[in-house]
Structures are given as C-alpha cells and as structure tokens.
Amino acid sequence: MIELSKRIKRLPPYLFAELENTINSLKARGVDLISFGVGDPDLPPPRAYLEKLSEEAANPKNHNYSFSRGEEDFRIAVSEWYKFRFGVDLDPENEVVALIGSKEGLANIARAFIDDGDRVLVPDPAYPVYRNGATLLSDGQPVDIPLLKEMGFKPDLNAMSGKKAKMLYLNYPNNPTGAVTDLEFLKELIERAKEENIIVCYDNAYSEIAFDGYTAPSIMQVDEAKEVAVEFHSCSKTLSVTGDRIGFAVGNKQLIKGLVEVKSQIDSGPPVYLQKAAAWALRNYSSQEILGQLKKNVLEYQRRRDRLAEGLAKMGLKCFKPKATFYLWVECGGSSMEYAARLLEAGVVATPGVGFGKHGEGYLRFALTIPLNRIEEALSRVQEAIHQ
Ligand SMILES: *Cc1c(COP(=O)(O)O)cnc(C)c1O
Numbered sequence: 001m002i003e004l005s006k007r008i009k010r011l012p013p014y015l016f017a018e019l020e021n022t023i024n025s026l027k028a029r030g031v032d033l034i035s036f037g038v039g040d041p042d043l044p045p046p047r048a049y050l051e052k053l054s055e056e057a058a059n060p061k062n063h064n065y066s067f068s069r070g071e072e073d074f075r076i077a078v079s080e081w082y083k084f085r086f087g088v089d090l091d092p093e094n095e096v097v098a099l100i101g102s103k104e105g106l107a108n109i110a111r112a113f114i115d116d117g118d119r120v121l122v123p124d125p126a127y128p129v130y131r132n133g134a135t136l137l138s139d140g141q142p143v144d145i146p147l148l149k150e151m152g153f154k155p156d157l158n159a160m161s162g163k164k165a166k167m168l169y170l171n172y173p174n175n176p177t178g179a180v181t182d183l184e185f186l187k188e189l190i191e192r193a194k195e196e197n198i199i200v201c202y203d204n205a206y207s208e209i210a211f212d213g214y215t216a217p218s219i220m221q222v223d224e225a226k227e228v229a230v231e232f233h234s235c236s237k238t239l240s241v242t243g244d245r246i247g248f249a250v251g252n253k254q255l256i257k258g259l260v261e262v263k264s265q266i267d268s269g270p271p272v273y274l275q276k277a278a279a280w281a282l283r284n285y286s287s288q289e290i291l292g293q294l295k296k297n298v299l300e301y302q303r304r305r306d307r308l309a310e311g312l313a314k315m316g317l318k319c320f321k322p323k324a325t326f327y328l329w330v331e332c333g334g335s336s337m338e339y340a341a342r343l344l345e346a347g348v349v350a351t352p353g354v355g356f357g358k359h360g361e362g363y364l365r366f367a368l369t370i371p372l373n374r375i376e377e378a379l380s381r382v383q384e385a386i387h388q
Contacts, residue, residue, distance in 0.1 A: 010136050015355050019337070022344060034378040035349040036366040039175065039327065041240040043297040043369075048289035049239055049281045056273035066269030069260045070098020070248070077279035078233075078248045084285065086218040094253045095226070097260055100270050102205055102234040102247035105259060106169070107133035108266070109230065109249070112258030113167060113199055114140040121160060121168040123147050125176055125356030125363075127203065130169035134201075140167075146359045149320070153179035153329075157192050168193065171203035173216050176356045176365040177329040178322025180210075183217045190222045190229060199255060200229035205247075206325040208238040208294060211302045214323040220251060230255045235278050237326075239290075240297060246270050246278045301326045304368040304375055311379035315386055326368040329353070333362050340364060346385035348378050 026033060056062050069075070075092035082088045090096055099105040106129050114120060120135040124144040135142045143163055147153040153174060160168070170189070172181035186202075193200045200219065207216040219225050234247035249259060269275075284290050308328055309321050319330040332339040336352035343350055343364075353363030370378065 007137055007139060011132050015337070015352070019340060019344065019352070022341070023349060026344070026347075031347060033344075033347050033349055034370060034374050034381070036368075036370060036378070037349040037351050039237075039367045039369065040242050041237065041297070041326070041369055042371070043240050043300055044293070045240045046281065046290045046293035048284070048287075049241070049277060052280045053244075053273065053277035056276040059273070062271070062273040062276060064272065066098070066272050066275060068097075068264035068267060068269050069256075070096075070269050071272060071275045071279075074098050074275035074279045075248075077282045078250065081282040081285060082218070082220065082250060086221050088218060088220040090220070090250050091253075095256055096248060096250050097256050097263070098270055098275055099232070099234075099247040099249055100267060101236060101242075101245040102203065102232040102249070103129055103133070104263075104267070105232055105247060105249045106130065106201065106203060107137065108262045109201060109255065109259045110134035110138040110140060110167065111262045113255070114138040117141055118167070119143050119163060119165040121145050121163060121165045121198070123155060123170060124358060125353060125360030126169070127171060127175050128356065130171075130201075130203075131357075134169065144357065144359075147174070147177060147179070148359065153177040153320070154181060154185060157188055160192065161196065163196075165196070165198050167199040167201060169201045169203065171205070173204075173206040173210065173322070173324030175206065175325055176327055176351070176353065176360065176363075178320060178325045178327050180214060180216060180323045183221055186217060186219050186225075187222050190219070190225050190227075193228045194224060198228065200225075202229055202231045204231050205234045205237055207233070209298060209301060209326055210324040211298065211305065212323055216324055226252050228252065230259070235281070238294065239278075239281060244274055244278075246274045301368050304370070304372060307372060308366060308368065308375050308379070311375070312382070315383055317382075328366040328368065330364045330366060331362060332364050336361055336364055342385050343382060346381040348381050348385070 075096040079090040079092040145155040202219040230251035236242040340352040350364040353360030
C-alpha cells in the first residue's frame with residue numbers, strides 16, 4: 001500500500017476535475033472551444049530575444065550547470081533593470097537570485113522560513129501557489145485575507161493586524177482580479193509588516209502588462225522594504241515566454257540567502273543560455289526590438305479587454321476593467337462553477353472564481369489570450385448561453 005504524505009493530503013481537492021473532464025471530452029469530440037481559461041500569452045515574444053536565445057543555445061559552453069543563485073552577469077542585469085525601471089539600487093551579489101520561473105521561488109522561500117504550524121497570510125482569491133505549493137507543502141498554516149470588491153480587491157491592513165503571521169504573500173497587478181496598487185498602499189503595508197515582524201513576499205509578475213498609462217510600482221521603491229520584503233519577478237508574462245522558465249527574486253539579503261539555501265539543495269539554476277538571453281533582453285529593455293514588441297502586445301491586450309468588457313457588460317455581466325494584467329474578473333453571481341459549466345455548453349471556457357478561493361465565488365476569470373475575432377465569436381456564444 002503506497003501512502004501519500006500528510007503534506008500532500010492537506011492540499012485541497014482539485015476543484016476543476018469535472019470541468020476539465022468535460023472540456024477534454026468535448027475536445028475529443030472535435031467541438032470548437034474558445035478558451036479563456038489559461039493565463040498563457042498567445043502574443044509573440046520579441047523576435048530579437050528569440051534570436052539571442054538561439055545564438056546562446058548554440059554555444060556548447062552554455063550547457064553546463066549554473067549556480068543556484070544564478071550567473072553573476074544575469075544578476076547584474078537584473079539590478080540594472082531595477083535601477084532603470086524602478087530607480088531601485090540592488091546589490092547583485094546578495095540581493096538578487098535567478099529563478100527557474102517565479103513560481104518555484106514563491107514556493108521555495110516558504111521552505112526556508114516556515115516551520116510546522118507557522119501562520120502565513122494568503123490573499124483570497126489568489127494564485128494558488130501561495131496557499132498550496134508554498135504554505136501547505138511547508139507544513140504552514142494559511143490564514144486567508146479576503147480581497148473584496150468594496151476595497152478595490154486590496155486587503156484591509158487593519159484586519160491583518162494581530163494575526164501572529166510569519167509571512168505574507170501579496171500580488172499586484174493582481175491575478176485573478178486585475179486590481180492594481182500604488183506606492184502609498186505599499187508604504188503602509190511595509191510599515192505594518194515591520195511592526196508585526198512579517199516577511200513580505202510580493203509577486204510582481206504582471207508589472208509590465210499595464211494599460212491606460214498606468215505604471216506598476218515595485219515594492220522595493222518603498223524606503224524600508226529591504227528590511228522585510230522580497231519581490232518576485234518573471235520574464236514569463238513580460239516577454240511572453242512562459243515556457244522558458246526564467247524569473248528572479250530581489251530584496252532583503254537574509255530572505256534571498258534563505259531562498260538560495262533551499263534552492264542549492266534542490267536545483268542548479270536556470271539554463272545558462274536562458275539567463276544570457278534574458279540578461280540581454282533586460283539590458284536592452286527600452287530598445288525598439290524589445291519594448292516595441294512588448295508595447296504592441298500590451299495594446300492588443302488592451303483592445304481585447306475593451307471589447308470583451310464592453311460585450312459582457314451589454315449582457316449584464318459586470319466586470320472590473322483592469323488597469324493591468326491580461327485578466328477580466330467578471331461578476332456572474334451565484335455559483336461560478338455552474339455558470340462556467342453553462343458557458344462551456346456554449347463552447348466558451350472561463351475559469352470559475354471559486355478556484356482561486358472562497359471569496360472568488362460569484363466571479364469568472366477570462367484570460368485575454370484569445371484574438372479579437374474569436375472574442376467576437378465567444379461573445380455571441382455567451383449571449384446564446386445566457387438567453388437559453
Ligand atoms: C504567471 C504568474 C507568475 C509567473 O509564473 P512563472 O513561474 O514565472 O512562469 C507568478 N505569479 C502569478 C500571480 C502569475 O499569474
């Protein structure tokens with residue numbers, strides 16, 4: 001008899017099993033589905049990055065082990081990008097670590113600081129890694145902090161006090177709600193975290209997917225952030241390269257050191273050729289070759305956002321029009337699972353909000369990773385599903 005560990009058994013049941021079965025059987029029958037389900041960009045990475053990557057991958061020297069903290073040159077490029085993009089100074093030696101995608105880092109940092117039963121504040125709704133991969137797989141105790149519409153999907157900092165938590169995860173621009181934040185809020189957050197001695201893990205994966213002139217801040221722009229915080233970043237969404245597995249974390253030295261300690265027992269750093277290509281893209285970030293393509297992508301997400309939001313609103317489905325990220329968080333009311341099942345019957349896949357936490361109930365998440373002509377088609381299908 002093979003037993004799973006208690007740790008694995010504590011993970012919540014997979015809510016979407018039934019929905020996924022239906023999706024798979026529809027696909028197998030050749031039904032044409034329009035999927036807004038997965039947050040994986042369909043828009044291309046900058047051509048120049050791909051060329052650089054091929055060149056680096058063709059060099060045999062770039063196929064040896066990297067270090068768990070990453071190549072020095074990559075860490076320097078990250079610190080240069082932080083200076084350029086956020087005006088933040090980082091020590092590439094002690095305040096930067098390369099990640100095999102930010103998901104790994106978000107999960108692994110908990111292993112370095114969370115003991116059995118330690119409390120971890122986790123937003124609800126949220127990217128599931130904070131609760132599951134990070135907290136539960138480190139034997140920690142997740143404590144939900146609701147993100148409510150009335151509060152602009154930001155946590156109530158007063159309600160966070162006195163929770164005796166060791167760590168906090170937070171993510172803006174936010175997946176799944178599309179909410180954004182400002183430096184004022186982050187300042188207050190850092191102040192509270194310092195008072196209560198809470199480690200802040202700030203996930204900034206969507207900082208570069210921003211609309212309407214909004215510019216996402218870095219938590220490292222707060223003067224005292226380095227005392228308690230780390231920020232996680234990724235090339236996944238910025239460069240449209242989710243499969244390339246290259247990200248980074250920056251911030252407090254001890255936190256970075258703890259993360260590196262865990263990683264050095266588990267992995268060996270991202271492939272050298274990836275680090276070299278990503279370092280090149282970060283150094284040439286403001287060039288036409290990189291930023292030109294990124295801006296084109298962002299404008300396309302913005303057009304899709306506008307069209308989908310407008311179309312859904314006409315059918316009475318209210319949504320929070322995001323200033324950043326490529327998600328629409330749509331109020332469907334009632335059971336999001338049932339609503340998603342109804343849309344699926346009409347050939348449209350959206351993610352039930354309850355999958356991101358109980359406060360996600362009553363919402364659906366639409367990823368804007370579908371071209372405009374398919375969005376038009378999806379809108380008429382939704383219309384049909386609603387009026388049946
Ligand atoms: C996509 C995403 C990431 C990035 O994951 P990678 O492992 O870097 O690909 C991180 N946080 C959130 C909230 C995301 O949606």
